[in-house]
Amino acid sequence: MTTEAEVLVKVENLSKKFCKDLKTSLWYGIKDLASGVTGNKNERQLRPKEFWAVKDINFELRRGECLGLIGHNGAGKSTLLKILNGLINPDAGKVTIKGKVGALIELGAGFNPILSGRENIYNNGAVLGFAKKEIDSKLQEIIDFAELEEFIDMPVQHYSSGMKVRLGFAVAAQMEPDVLIIDEVLAVGDLGFVLKCFKTIDTILPKTAIVFVSHNMPMVSRICNQIILMDRGVSKFQGADVAGAIDKYYTRFASNESNVIFSDGTISLESVNLVDAKVTEKNIPQVNWGGTFSLHCKFKLNKEIETPIFHISIFDKEQRPVAILESNTKEENIKVKRDSIEFVITHKEVQLSKGVYSINISVSKKDTKEPLLRMNGVLNFQLIHGEETWPPFLLKSTYKNIEA
Amino acid sequence: MELKTKVYQKENNLHIGRLLKESLQDMFSSRFLARQLAVRDIRAQYRQSYLGIIWAFITPLTTAFVWIFLNNSGTVQLSDTGIPYPVYAFSGTLLWSIITEAINSPISSTNSAKSILSKINFPKEALLVSGIYKLLFNSSIKIGLLIVFVFFYGIGFHWTLLLFPLTIVGAILFGTTIGLFITPIGMLYKDISKVISFGLKFVMYVTPVVYAIPKDGIMKTVMEWNPLTPMILTARDLAVGTTPHYITYYLIILACCIPLFFLGLVFYRISIPVIVERLSS
Numbered sequence: 001m002t003t004e005a006e007v008l009v010k011v012e013n014l015s016k017k018f019c020k021d022l023k024t025s026l027w028y029g030i031k032d033l034a035s036g037v038t039g040n041k042n043e044r045q046l047r048p049k050e051f052w053a054v055k056d057i058n059f060e061l062r063r064g065e066c067l068g069l070i071g072h073n074g075a076g077k078s079t080l081l082k083i084l085n086g087l088i089n090p091d092a093g094k095v096t097i098k099g100k101v102g103a104l105i106e107l108g109a110g111f112n113p114i115l116s117g118r119e120n121i122y123n124n125g126a127v128l129g130f131a132k133k134e135i136d137s138k139l140q141e142i143i144d145f146a147e148l149e150e151f152i153d154m155p156v157q158h159y160s161s162g163m164k165v166r167l168g169f170a171v172a173a174q175m176e177p178d179v180l181i182i183d184e185v186l187a188v189g190d191l192g193f194v195l196k197c198f199k200t201i202d203t204i205l206p207k208t209a210i211v212f213v214s215h216n217m218p219m220v221s222r223i224c225n226q227i228i229l230m231d232r233g234v235s236k237f238q239g240a241d242v243a244g245a246i247d248k249y250y251t252r253f254a255s256n257e258s259n260v261i262f263s264d265g266t267i268s269l270e271s272v273n274l275v276d277a278k279v280t281e282k283n284i285p286q287v288n289w290g291g292t293f294s295l296h297c298k299f300k301l302n303k304e305i306e307t308p309i310f311h312i313s314i315f316d317k318e319q320r321p322v323a324i325l326e327s328n329t330k331e332e333n334i335k336v337k338r339d340s341i342e343f344v345i346t347h348k349e350v351q352l353s354k355g356v357y358s359i360n361i362s363v364s365k366k367d368t369k370e371p372l373l374r375m376n377g378v379l380n381f382q383l384i385h386g387e388e389t390w391p392p393f394l395l396k397s398t399y400k401n402i403e404a
Numbered sequence: 405m406e407l408k409t410k411v412y413q414k415e416n417n418l419h420i421g422r423l424l425k426e427s428l429q430d431m432f433s434s435r436f437l438a439r440q441l442a443v444r445d446i447r448a449q450y451r452q453s454y455l456g457i458i459w460a461f462i463t464p465l466t467t468a469f470v471w472i473f474l475n476n477s478g479t480v481q482l483s484d485t486g487i488p489y490p491v492y493a494f495s496g497t498l499l500w501s502i503i504t505e506a507i508n509s510p511i512s513s514t515n516s517a518k519s520i521l522s523k524i525n526f527p528k529e530a531l532l533v534s535g536i537y538k539l540l541f542n543s544s545i546k547i548g549l550l551i552v553f554v555f556f557y558g559i560g561f562h563w564t565l566l567l568f569p570l571t572i573v574g575a576i577l578f579g580t581t582i583g584l585f586i587t588p589i590g591m592l593y594k595d596i597s598k599v600i601s602f603g604l605k606f607v608m609y610v611t612p613v614v615y616a617i618p619k620d621g622i623m624k625t626v627m628e629w630n631p632l633t634p635m636i637l638t639a640r641d642l643a644v645g646t647t648p649h650y651i652t653y654y655l656i657i658l659a660c661c662i663p664l665f666f667l668g669l670v671f672y673r674i675s676i677p678v679i680v681e682r683l684s685s
Contacts, residue, residue, distance in 0.1 A: 029679070029681070033589070036674045037671065044414065083412060088677050089678075090413060090414055091414055094411065094412070094413040096409060096410070097411075098408070100407075109519060109520040109524050110519075110520045112444050112448045114452055115451070123444050126440035128526070132440075178407060
């Protein structure tokens, strides 16, 4: 490749406002109709009860690139997609799109529940802009892709939601768009089908510019090479650093509150902290990759018991468990002194990848394994490494050259 | 190959000519979609019912029966209509139902497509065309029924009967034009469609649907000015072969409808994004 691929989507200072109140919104609708007819060219200001749903968004997308849009609910992602898709007009700024636009915003839109799957393929295909001949020639392919041969003449109202999505995607997958807009549609459907969808997306990606909205960060990190993190309509972070943006997205949900999931009152946590750790301005202790992780825990005993078993596990920001530290089997190390237990647990050469993690602790009786205490999120810590990686572990490795 | 470039921005550069051209182009390019939508709706409508097609004309038939009964039993005294009263009443209510259906057609087509409007970008004109297809389908059944009546009551064939389907097309054009202007506002406020269906019930009584225009009085003036009068009368006159007295007024109305229809298309095209914005969930 000598020349850069052409820019297919260009968004400049895009803004869109919405109204919080239905009655007012409808009234503004009437006003907009009137001003639309006369050709409104004034700069638009917020009217009472309005807010910016999307504000000053800029990006360029070339063929073969995939832009991920992430942000919490109501951040303006779907609004942005609707503008890109030409469903609603922006209030300021400009969108320039080249080529055929395909949108997977809702699969199977236009399905009529009473009609059969086969009839609905034609309906849905027509809505997506196919001609009759095209659908005729692709019909078998669509049915095969959806794996619905057996049920294709059954009314769609008896399909499961997963089956509807399969049929919808199978039709939509026949589009050969230059720009593809995907909004959280692959959430339904079983794993096999989701994988199939991704395979399809992978095959069309080189020829297409994709805008992808999802709350599923592994998916985002898998297919996107550019990212915009949106919050209240504005872009909080933008660039090629996908993992960094995902980190930022998760920190928005970071809570420093620990919560007790279960306790029978025998034992309670008094303090927990990382030994010799630098603390950031946000009060999150930091550990270097490859460094030593030592956790100082202090528990208070309300009843006299034998030394219990401690399970200390590490969760990532998505609340996926990533690791568990070995339990205390050699009891001579930890002793109950009067009404408290205090110990330091150490793990050398931490190989977790960069990111923020949280610690869960569960304590159970030694002999019966009966639970005594379970606490989530007792401590958050950040792992420092120069490189962004998505998988939870960055394992220390050495390479040895084999001479031929 | 040069890619088609689309630009979305706030300024509605208002060129009626260009908008109309785009609108007509979209209408042409989406003809398959329009047909598909119409076929979908008609099929779905009748698949879940035993009486099926009968529902298309049962309302005008019952209205006509009520009036025939009222007239024959002497409950109400109606002036002479010049043709057998059952034919007069049937033709009136059938034509009336075609016109009211046409007025409601754009708004009901758009309303039923609400869920796809906010998700997929497709030529919205297809909705209007599919509405017209459905009207033509329903009307053709009604026309057939009316022709049966014409022969059954011994009025027989007149060459003007051949022009009758054309007046139906005129009625559909007239109704759809009105509907086009109502749709954008009616999509925003539910009141509009309520007012329309409510108001039309009254308008029916100042239109010669089930009785003729009286010889004098205020009712005569109102009925003669009512633009629906020539639509109904001309169609009926052509069907039964009497002289169409209101043909001039009829042609004037149709001549006004054609530019208004195109203007309505432009208005519809401009208003769709505003509607989608206010309705989208």
